[in-house]
Amino acid sequence: MSTAERATTGSAAFRLTLAGTLVSALGQGLTLPYLFVYLNQVLGTSLPVAGVVLALASVVGLATSALGGSIGDRVGLGRLAWIGLLVQATGTALLAVASVPIVAAAGAALNAAGNALVWPALNGLIALQVPESRRSRAYAVRFGLLNAGIGIGGLLSGWLVSIQRPVSFHLVYAVDATTTAAFAALILLGLRSAPGYGPGPVHHEAAMRGGYAAVLRDRAFVGYLVVALALGVFGYAQLNGPWAAFVIGAGGSTTQIVGFAFAANTAAIVVLQLGVERVTRHVRRSRLLAATALVWAAAWAITGLAALPVFRGPVADIGFIVALAVFGFGETFYSPVGGGMPNALAPEHLRGRYNSLAAATWPRGGFIGPPIAGALLAGMPASWVAVLLVGMLATAVAAAVLGARLPARVERPAA
Structure with missing residues (x-):
């Protein structure tokens, strides 16, 4: 062909x-x-x-x-x-x-x-x-x-x-x-005749020899996994239960507001995704990871502010909805990197393993994040916001460190 x-x-x-x-x-x-x-x-x-x-x-x-x-x-x-x-x-x-x-x-x-x-x-x-x-x-x-x-x-x-x-x-x-x-x-x-449906031209023995040990020797990729896991623990994992628990408990809001907030999150992604990708297409990938962490930190900060007693009522409800819309904005920075980074680093015969390890960071974050949130929310709910803010800021720093270790062809998307 x-x-x-x-x-x-x-x-x-x-x-x-x-x-x-x-x-x-x-x-x-x-x-x-x-x-x-x-x-x-x-x-x-x-x-x-x-x-x-x-x-x-x-x-x-x-x-x-x-x-x-x-x-x-x-x-x-x-x-x-x-x-x-x-x-x-x-x-x-x-x-x-x-x-x-x-x-x-x-x-x-x-x-x-x-x-x-x-x-x-x-x-x-x-x-x-x-x-x-x-x-x-x-x-x-x-x-x-x-x-x-x-x-x-x-x-x-x-x-x-x-x-x-x-x-x-x-x-x-x-x-x-x-x-x-x-x-x-x-x-x-x-897709039967399309690229990638079957194994590529690499010999079967090469895939056998590589294995996950070869993947984990790639220090740049391991660094990316650490950043992705941190985004999962202090980001996505907090949406699946802890955020709603905080909003309804400490924030005094309702399940209807939670539903509206998640709708705003989805709408922000659908409306903004292509525009954000167009503007950031040639931005360094590590900076996009850092931007994701910083925007998500802003979303958690808005959530914490909206829960203050002085804002109880409609103002707080609007704040909670805005917080998840901001979180969705952060997701638009991450989506091109989450798919692009593992495949830019992966050799052809290990592409499946690279993508599997990258995808597994989210469920692993789901194991780590909710128990931490449960312990914090059961004691001092405000501490939940503080820990997430610190975690996101530390993740942004880790992304910047990762940028210095990435090969130039991976750090800068192809023109």
């Missing part, structure tokens, strides 16, 4: 990847907020048991992620994405038909395992579909579409889902399973 043919095939494959991302995100948006509620309110699982189910699903996802990187380097990232989507669809289908908690637990575990395969596989696949000079925009476009789909699905779920109608939960999980399976079909039928 000539270079021109490869570029044309890659562009068509990328468009299919975007279409599949949007379709599957619509289904995910329908179900994303409800698993804990579904287990507890519909299937009758106690709150502690529901928490254990979610924790075990996360463990399964982490274990699968490491395995997926090795498989992807051997069989191809497109095949790995297809396998992961089928596993994810199977897990979601089990949730759709579950009538007892054990079936739902199995579905949640399979869903987490499939997602742990799909995310790094697609990040690596895009790097093979798109020339390096266009990768920053490619990752930004996919992240924007992902959030648009989830946001639309979330709005629809508000009309469809009700605890008083348990069948509504089964319905949205069935739709989610269908959209995920549709994405799997797109990859199987549309």
Whole structure:
């Protein structure tokens, strides 16, 4: 295949990847907020048991992620994405038909395992579909579409889902399973001849010899993993429960305001993502990581200020909504780097492993961040804000240090 043919095939494959991302995100948006509620309110699982189910699903996802990187380097990232989507669809289908908690637990575990395969596989696949000079925009476009789909699905779920109608939960999980399976079909039928679907020209023995030991000898990449993990611990992990607990508890706000704030977060990403990527396309990647940390620090500072007693009421509610919109603004700095950095550092035969380790920083952050938040919120809620601010500022410094260690071709995106 000539270079021109490869570029044309890659562009068509990328468009299919975007279409599949949007379709599957619509289904995910329908179900994303409800698993804990579904287990507890519909299937009758106690709150502690529901928490254990979610924790075990996360463990399964982490274990699968490491395995997926090795498989992807051997069989191809497109095949790995297809396998992961089928596993994810199977897990979601089990949730759709579950009538007892054990079936739902199995579905949640399979869903987490499939997602742990799909995310790094697609990040690596895009790097093979798109020339390096266009990768920053490619990752930004996919992240924007992902959030648009989830946001639309979330709005629809508000009309469809009700605890008083348990069948509504089964319905949205069935739709989610269908959209995920549709994405799997797109990859199987549309990407079979596209770059990255199967293993590359590198010998199978080379992938066998490399392994994760070779990845962890890459000091620049390990430095990036540290920064990404810190962003997970002091950033994303705090959105999944701790932020809402602080806003409702210490801030005296309501669940409706929490819902509006998350809608503002998604809207900020969808509206700003492409513009931010265009302006920052040639900015050093380490500076974009530092900018992410500083903007997220501002989001936490706004959250803390809005919770002060003097601002209780509408002013505080507006502040909480603005805080998550600001957090979404910070996400637009990170999305091109989160996909681009691992693939800029990865040698061809270890691309799957690099992307798997990079993707695993978020669930690892989810293990570390919430327990820290729980301890702080149970004692002095204001200390939660202070620790997050210090953590984000330290992360910005770490990103600056990382910039001095990155190869020039990685630190500066291709023109």
